[in-house]
Amino acid sequence: MNTTTVVDKQTKQTNPNLKKVKTSNGIKRTASLILNVFLFLLSATCLFPIIWVAYSSLKTQKEFSLNIISLPTQFHFQNFIDAIEITNMGTLLFNSTYVTVISVVLTLVLGFVTAYVLSRFTFKGRAIVYTLFLLGMLIPIHSLLIPIFALFNSVNIANKWYTLIFPNVAFNLPIVIFLIENFIRTIPKELEEAAYIDGSSMLKTMFYIILPICKPVLATALVLSFLHTWNEFPFALVLINDQNLRTIPVGLANFTSSFTVNYPQLMAALVIAILPVVIVYLVANKQIIKGMAAGAIKS
């Protein structure tokens, strides 16, 4: 062991040749420059389309068609007023918001309880329950569009204010359950045993001792289910007919089909549609990035 380090030191001492070091520094600097320029170009490619849409939404239609790339000469907020009116954006925002809030809360509560039971207790049928949830992550959800549409219509729960909560919660549950279940497994059981000895009931232990420990994984689950629900499209498209119950993605999809395209106006609608997500992302990008990566790897 000692001899090898000695040899290393010797070669290091004989090797240094000032010229060589200098050129390799030069190469390093050029490489660093190229790499950084390249990375900035890439970042720009990811941001620019959305920035372009944002500032173009403030131009008049004429100004936009004359020069698509220039910045607006003055802010033409009329596009936003028109877009809000045409798409009925107030209603869309309201619907998307309450559907998302209720779905996310339900997902987290049901997901936590289910994950706790699955991770802590052994019982008959546990493997079957587990497999069913696993199945839910593998089946392409579009293969369920028709039967869900038929079932919801036959029991008369399609096209209601609460309709979309069902598929949103059900399709968010599997990944949320697996995330939380994995996390609870890392919590030592002694914690609960101690609590029981102190006379804590099961529900109390679950909600007052385990739940607070699960905060980080619940944050991940929150991020994932918020984004899935807010952006969900196919079920909202198929299960909702009533204009007053539509969510943002479906409202947008209907926007272009009903009017001759006024691009700055469409862009204004797009800006309003992504604004909530952008704000959330600006505030919590660290948690979102971490959460989505964790969710992706676990699935």
Added chain:
Amino acid sequence: MKSSALRPKWYVIWGLLLPTILLYGFVVIIPLFNSIRYSFYKWMGGPLNNFVGLDNYSRLIHDDEFWGSFQHTMLFVVLCILGQIGIGFLLAIFVNSKLAKFQSFHRISIFFPVVVSAVVIGFIWSIIYNKDVGILNWVLQSFNLDNLIVPWLDDPKYVMYSVTAPIIWQYIGLYMIIFLASLQSIPQSLFEAAEIDGASGWKKTIHITIPMLNGTFLVALMLCIAGNMKAFDHIFVMTGGGPGNSSMLMSLYAYTMSFDRMQMGYGSAISIGMLVISLTIIGLSRKLLGGNQS
């Protein structure tokens, strides 16, 4: 001593699971079986009384439109694997490099498209591809590359590539983050040892980084296949599967057949076909690429 709280009675356990199981069973499990049942009927959405046996499936096997959509889906998934995983991996290496500056800025901006709704991304890219107001043609013109301009979304020859590009673009950030996370978990001592032995940057990448990330590649691949078999929203918005059927994916074809042409029995058969194909591909790739990974 082991109280009822540590080993609860069976009815307590099932009582706790009941709400989840009821909801999940109602939305996922029952429809799954119904879908199989519907696929044996000629059904337009009214009463279910025209049993046709396996007719829908024999039609499916001879349906050129369906196999066309199957081919498009396969091409699409392969392009997404190359694009999302390939570019995502390279970017992770670049961003992770000691030479890179403003790493967190790059991470945040490259990841940003991931959180935007697919419908909005679809709209933004249909504007980007637009022949009059699209930014893509504007860029090509400013570099004097007018001869490269094609009707991006209107030419059956190019449309599959045009609709795939935005989806690759949107999710590169997700794969970059996945690779970054596991890059940072490789012990630094390995690289230091290699440096002492005189390994260059590329040698380190090939001989240390890539082998150490084997498991991550597998996870990314599974995610990429399963995720992109589900693609629907972007293409629905950009082309609706057209022109003709030239950008029709299986998911879009099942939707169009069921909700535009109202052939719900046959649409169910398509859905089941799609389900079987998806599960087979996911299962096969898992087997082929080392089945010991969970």
